[in-house]
Amino acid sequence: MKNTTISDLKIIQIDKIKEERGTLSVIEKDVVPFQLKRVYYLYDVPSDAYRGGHAHKELYQFLIPVSGSFDVILNDGYNTKTITLNKPDKGLLIVPGIWRELENFSSGSVCLVLASEVYDEDDYIRDFELFKTLKTT
């Protein structure tokens, strides 16, 4: 498990082109520090639902609240931090080795995720006690 901490997490400003006709945001390859292999998105999330509840061994992810808002609760084995994502031009870079939970989704919110690898269940740690042991021993 990577020896990362919550100080390695980054809010990244996404360029935007604001016009009377509306706003366009663009993410080019140098905005995130990984090569994109997968995009997925969460939507129709009930307000009392809880997503995440895992860490990744190698995966980098960039989360963008393209609509609405939600909270991301992050834990590195020692410290925890909650970040509210609510601006479509501000995304959160989550490095490997960080436990994350997503909750408090606003009605109609959409979380877009850019990921550095294709889906691989073997990259997940879904047991928090195991995660803490791997990070702290």
Ligand code: TYD
């Ligand atoms: P999971 O990663 O646990 O979702 P979240 O972190 O948002 O709570 O994935 C939920 C289900 O979807 C799980 O059965 C795995 C599957 N899944 C894929 O098949 N491909 C993917 O790219 C992702 C992210 C999940």
